[in-house]
Amino acid sequence: MMLAGDHVLRIVAKLLTEHTREDDLPARVGGDEFVVLCAPGTQLQDATILASRLLHAIKHPVSYGKKRCIFGASFGIAIGDPSITAPSELLSNADAALYQAKADGRGKIVNFSNDMRKAAKQERALADRFMQALGDGEFVPYFQTQHDARTWKLSGVEVLARWEHPIDGVLSPIKFLGIAKQLGLEAELDTVIFEAAERAVAVLKTAGIILPSVAFNVSASRIIDPLFLQHLKLIPHEKRKGYVFEILESISYEDASQHLVMAIDTLKDMGFKVDVDDFGSGHASINSVLSIEPDSLKIDRRIISPLGKSERAGQMVSSIIELARSMNARVIAEGVDSEEKAIILREKGCDELQGYFFSQPMSAAALAQNMTTYNNRGAATAAQQ
Numbered sequence: 001m002m003l004a005g006d007h008v009l010r011i012v013a014k015l016l017t018e019h020t021r022e023d024d025l026p027a028r029v030g031g032d033e034f035v036v037l038c039a040p041g042t043q044l045q046d047a048t049i050l051a052s053r054l055l056h057a058i059k060h061p062v063s064y065g066k067k068r069c070i071f072g073a074s075f076g077i078a079i080g081d082p083s084i085t086a087p088s089e090l091l092s093n094a095d096a097a098l099y100q101a102k103a104d105g106r107g108k109i110v111n112f113s114n115d116m117r118k119a120a121k122q123e124r125a126l127a128d129r130f131m132q133a134l135g136d137g138e139f140v141p142y143f144q145t146q147h148d149a150r151t152w153k154l155s156g157v158e159v160l161a162r163w164e165h166p167i168d169g170v171l172s173p174i175k176f177l178g179i180a181k182q183l184g185l186e187a188e189l190d191t192v193i194f195e196a197a198e199r200a201v202a203v204l205k206t207a208g209i210i211l212p213s214v215a216f217n218v219s220a221s222r223i224i225d226p227l228f229l230q231h232l233k234l235i236p237h238e239k240r241k242g243y244v245f246e247i248l249e250s251i252s253y254e255d256a257s258q259h260l261v262m263a264i265d266t267l268k269d270m271g272f273k274v275d276v277d278d279f280g281s282g283h284a285s286i287n288s289v290l291s292i293e294p295d296s297l298k299i300d301r302r303i304i305s306p307l308g309k310s311e312r313a314g315q316m317v318s319s320i321i322e323l324a325r326s327m328n329a330r331v332i333a334e335g336v337d338s339e340e341k342a343i344i345l346r347e348k349g350c351d352e353l354q355g356y357f358f359s360q361p362m363s364a365a366a367l368a369q370n371m372t373t374y375n376n377r378g379a380a381t382a383a384q385q
Contacts, residue, residue: 004064005032008071015057019050033098035091044079044111051075051109059107074101078112096120126171127179134185134192138164141197142361145374146215146332146354149346154374156213158246158354159197160361161189190222200364209371215244215275223247223263232270240271246298248277264292275332280320290327296351297324301335304355308340314348321349 009032016026016034023039038047055075061068076098080090093112096119101110133139143157163171180189194216201214222228223245235243245267264274275296276289280303289297299320306313317333324331333345336355345353359374 004069007064008062008069011062012058012073015054019054019057035094040082042079044077047077047079048109048111051077055107055109072107074098074106075109076101076112077109092120093117122168123179126165126176127183129165130176130179130183130185133163133165134188137192137196138166139189139192139196140164140363141193141200142363143197143200143367144354144361145359145367146213146352147358147374149333149342149350149353152342152353152358154212154371155352156215156242156244157211157367158215159193159217161193161217162361186219187222187225187228190217190219191228194218204364204368207368209368211242213242213244213273215246217277218245218247220247220260223267224259229263229266229270232267232272237271241273244273244275244295246275246277247292261291268293268295280316286323293327294329296330296332297327298332298334299350301355304333304335304341304345307344308338314344317345317348317350325349 009028012034013026013028016036020026020036021039025037027035027037029035036050038050055073058071058073061070063069076094076096078090078093078097080093093116096116097110097112100116101108104110140162142160142162144160145154146156146158147153148155161173161177163176165171177186177189180186197214197216201211204211232240247264267274273295274292275298276292276294277298278300279289279297280300297320299317303313303316303320307317308314321331330351331349332352332354333341333350334354336342336345336353336357338357341355342353342357359370362370
């Protein structure tokens, strides 16, 4: 019996054949991706009309057995002069436009632009340097403070990866996490940041600066790596209660396998805390989150952003807090960029706050220099309430 996925692929291939011209060349290039090489003389407007027609046709439900299948598509369009543009470059440009279309929310049609060309060129340069950067120590931990929602005193820090590029300066994860995933180096990046952060925290402790807790982002591939768990076993038991591992809500949705659940259970049995990051982004079911039994739910910054102006955002925050209480879990809000939001979240019962209102991500040296400020701000602010 034909699988549903294969059935859909055949439907799409049929639609491509029906809606393209005799001189156009539709082809499947792998997985669920198709390419249409349009006939010479095709203008951008013609290609856009074709893409719109195909998108409309693909959106129609199709029958599979006794069920109706609903699916969609995204389109990237690139135009070039055959005498100047190499076929490989044209395909690469169309792929870059497709990537942007997916990033814009899927079901979109995006035309390749010069800005995309620059971004694609920069991304290729970063990818070429990635391995060398890992070995040269260019990936470093930055720290963002977390604060008690009631007193605003320091409650911990989150470790964030930064790339100190020798030419481009300090790069945020949005510039390189996708590259790490494409290269299959997510676990290696996690390792480098984790070990560098451990060293930085040890130096801070030597200087008399004790951090209440240190939270690390960790990928699914890193969690299930036996070497990761072996390394964690070397950490003294008395230190483990101050370590928190944040896993994306999407991990619990995409990789909710027994291996992952068992690895998370092992982390908790060893004395480490596990939080679910970006909660409310819509990836996971409640059941998958319940299977993890997290210590905290970290509310997605996209929910916090409209807080104070959107009644719906306030209701969502209240619902997440209520859910967390039913799970005996704490609630952390990230993306808190104003005093107004901090007060609203405190009144709603949030436990911890994190965001630009309190601090921006900073190097270990900057954190050490400003620790007195972050420790005293909460007490001073609480006295003013």
